[in-house]
Amino acid sequence: MKVLTIARNTFREAIRDRILYNLLFFALLMIAVSLLLATLTVGEQSKIIIDIGLASINIFGALIAIFLGIGLIIKEIEKRTIYNILSKPVPRYQFIIGKYLGLLITIMVNIIIMGAGLYLILIINELRWGHDIFNVNLDIWLDIWKAIYLIFIELMVVTAIALMFSTFSSSSTLSAIFTIAAYIIGHLTEELRLIGNKLPDSFMKSTINFFYYFLPNLDNFNVKGKVVHGIYVSASYISLVTLYGLLYISVVLLLSGVIFQRRDFK
Amino acid sequence: MNMEDIVIKIENLTKVFKKGFRGKSVAAIKGLNLEVNEGEIFGFLGPNGAGKTTTIKILMGLIYPTTGKAWILNKEATDVEVKNRIGFLPEQPYFYDYLTSREFLRFYGQLFGLEGDELRTRMNNLLTLVGLEDAADLQLHKFSKGMLQRIGIAQALINRPDLIVLDEPMSGLDPIGRKEIRDIILRLKEDGKTVFFSTHIIPDVEMICDRVGILMKGELVNVGRLDEIMDAKVKYVEIIARNVSKEMLAYMEAMGSSVYETWEHVSIKVEDENRVDGILQLIKEGKGRVVSVIPQRETLEEHFIKKIGGAS
Numbered sequence: 175m176k177v178l179t180i181a182r183n184t185f186r187e188a189i190r191d192r193i194l195y196n197l198l199f200f201a202l203l204m205i206a207v208s209l210l211l212a213t214l215t216v217g218e219q220s221k222i223i224i225d226i227g228l229a230s231i232n233i234f235g236a237l238i239a240i241f242l243g244i245g246l247i248i249k250e251i252e253k254r255t256i257y258n259i260l261s262k263p264v265p266r267y268q269f270i271i272g273k274y275l276g277l278l279i280t281i282m283v284n285i286i287i288m289g290a291g292l293y294l295i296l297i298i299n300e301l302r303w304g305h306d307i308f309n310v311n312l313d314i315w316l317d318i319w320k321a322i323y324l325i326f327i328e329l330m331v332v333t334a335i336a337l338m339f340s341t342f343s344s345s346s347t348l349s350a351i352f353t354i355a356a357y358i359i360g361h362l363t364e365e366l367r368l369i370g371n372k373l374p375d376s377f378m379k380s381t382i383n384f385f386y387y388f389l390p391n392l393d394n395f396n397v398k399g400k401v402v403h404g405i406y407v408s409a410s411y412i413s414l415v416t417l418y419g420l421l422y423i424s425v426v427l428l429l430s431g432v433i434f435q436r437r438d439f440k
Numbered sequence: 441m442n443m444e445d446i447v448i449k450i451e452n453l454t455k456v457f458k459k460g461f462r463g464k465s466v467a468a469i470k471g472l473n474l475e476v477n478e479g480e481i482f483g484f485l486g487p488n489g490a491g492k493t494t495t496i497k498i499l500m501g502l503i504y505p506t507t508g509k510a511w512i513l514n515k516e517a518t519d520v521e522v523k524n525r526i527g528f529l530p531e532q533p534y535f536y537d538y539l540t541s542r543e544f545l546r547f548y549g550q551l552f553g554l555e556g557d558e559l560r561t562r563m564n565n566l567l568t569l570v571g572l573e574d575a576a577d578l579q580l581h582k583f584s585k586g587m588l589q590r591i592g593i594a595q596a597l598i599n600r601p602d603l604i605v606l607d608e609p610m611s612g613l614d615p616i617g618r619k620e621i622r623d624i625i626l627r628l629k630e631d632g633k634t635v636f637f638s639t640h641i642i643p644d645v646e647m648i649c650d651r652v653g654i655l656m657k658g659e660l661v662n663v664g665r666l667d668e669i670m671d672a673k674v675k676y677v678e679i680i681a682r683n684v685s686k687e688m689l690a691y692m693e694a695m696g697s698s699v700y701e702t703w704e705h706v707s708i709k710v711e712d713e714n715r716v717d718g719i720l721q722l723i724k725e726g727k728g729r730v731v732s733v734i735p736q737r738e739t740l741e742e743h744f745i746k747k748i749g750g751a752s
């Protein structure tokens with residue numbers, strides 16, 4: 175109940191934050207611009223639109239997750255609002271979970287809006303070419319939601335990481351750099367493993383292996399290419415990857431809770 | 441005194457902060473011992489940087505002590521459950537300023553598990569108590585400092601706490617604002633609550649506190665009832681009298697009192713309290729009339745400044 179109270183307040187704060195609207199505006203702009211790019215190609219316009227659209231949702235979603243995620247705790251400390259919350263009968267871990275859930279709701283709402291924007295552009299594109307919109311390849315259109323769903327799981331992981339950095343750092347910039355680095359490396363873990371395997375035993379190899387094992391493999395959540403090219407994404411794959419994401423999030427949140435519990439709020 | 445009557449108990453509390461990367465240690469409070477009894481208004485007095493806020497943050501479980509322990513209502517200060525019975529106003533209210541008064545009080549009420557009609561009734565009562573009925577639907581960023589302080593007190597009372605802890609509740613307020621806060625504190629005492637507040641504004645303490653603790657550079661230098669702290673420090677007794685003969689005045693001066701005559705009265709300053717009775721006797725014997733006998737105490741301010749001088 176207290177978790178939900180904090181989550182609701184976090185959501186309310188986020189939707190009264192200007193950054194959110196800026197990011198959302200540019201995301202929708204990108205999706206709309208895909209319509210122009212699509213005209214440059216011969217046929218396959220909808221593929222281009224879906225490709226650019228999903229990429230925009232992913233990138234802008236990640237920006238929202240990183241920037242709002244880092245602010246979640248740091249802003250509470252900077253503005254000293256945290257003193258008054260933690261002096262109420264709210265265990266610190268519940269505060270963290272509440273903040274996390276609040277941001278997830280915000281991200282979900284944004285992703286749904288961006289997804290709706292993508293559909294709108296697709297419909298406009300079909301109408302422009304005089305196609306019957308009830309006669310399009312529905313499978314691909316529905317698969318878009320599989321991709322968006324997995325983007326959301328990925329953003330849940332990224333938000334958890336941003337939250338963790340902000341539980342012990344008091345610098346937003348540093349936390350942002352760490353989180354962005356984790357996000358980029360998280361998309362390159364396969365390459366990391368390949369490099370690691372080719373290296374002789376050394377400090378470098380241990381470091382690379384460390385990153386490989388400790389950072390999430392965010393490429394698992396990337397089915398954008400498959401969806402664009404109409405390759406089937408199975409339900410079992412989606413469930414398995416979801417489970418992986420939730421496990422990773424649990425560990426990160428647990429760690430955040432432990433760090434946060436011991437922290438002094440000077 | 442029963443254990444149940446002690447609301448706050450601080451035992452040998454020390455907090456050391458590490459500063460910078462080098463880890464230079466600074467002790468914010470050193471070996472603090474303090475007890476606050478049920479139903480009293482306790483003033484926690486000290487200059488800026490004395491460690492008042494650090495102590496309060498430890499009491500609220502916001503920071504952990506390096507050594508020592510603190511109990512509130514017979515539970516350890518880190519116990520989340522005990523916070524159900526505490527109302528807290530942090531130093532300079534920093535609140536979510538995008539909320540209106542009502543949203544704000546509802547949010548904190550919900551953190552105490554309050555809801556529905558009960559929450560609504562309490563919200564309305566508190567808005568009346570602090571005189572903010574007209575600002576109920578105004579966002580907090582439009583509030584003046586005095587209004588913020590008042591809504592801050594309202595949120596501290598939403599759970600009907602037994603103990604109210606206020607960190608610098610009167611700082612930055614004008615005289616009227618200060619009086620309003622003092623009145624609220626006195627009303628809380630009438631309702632049987634215990635109030636613990638920190639301040640560096642001395643008259644506020646003099647006017648309403650049952651007991652005070654004076655904190656200096658992290659150490660408690662004095663604690664007790666105001667008259668206890670001050671009584672031991674009567675500087676002189678001033679006797680004002682009429683119809684005292686010149687000879688008698690000269691005699692008194694010779695005995696070490698200083699005498700000052702106005703056209704009607706004579707004021708006699710007696711530094712040694714034990715001599716007062718003898719002098720009063722002399723005046724009576726000489727058919728003089730005693731108008732008043734006033735022990736002139738050190739004001740808290742003088743006491744405070746002397747203490748600061750002594751500590752630095």
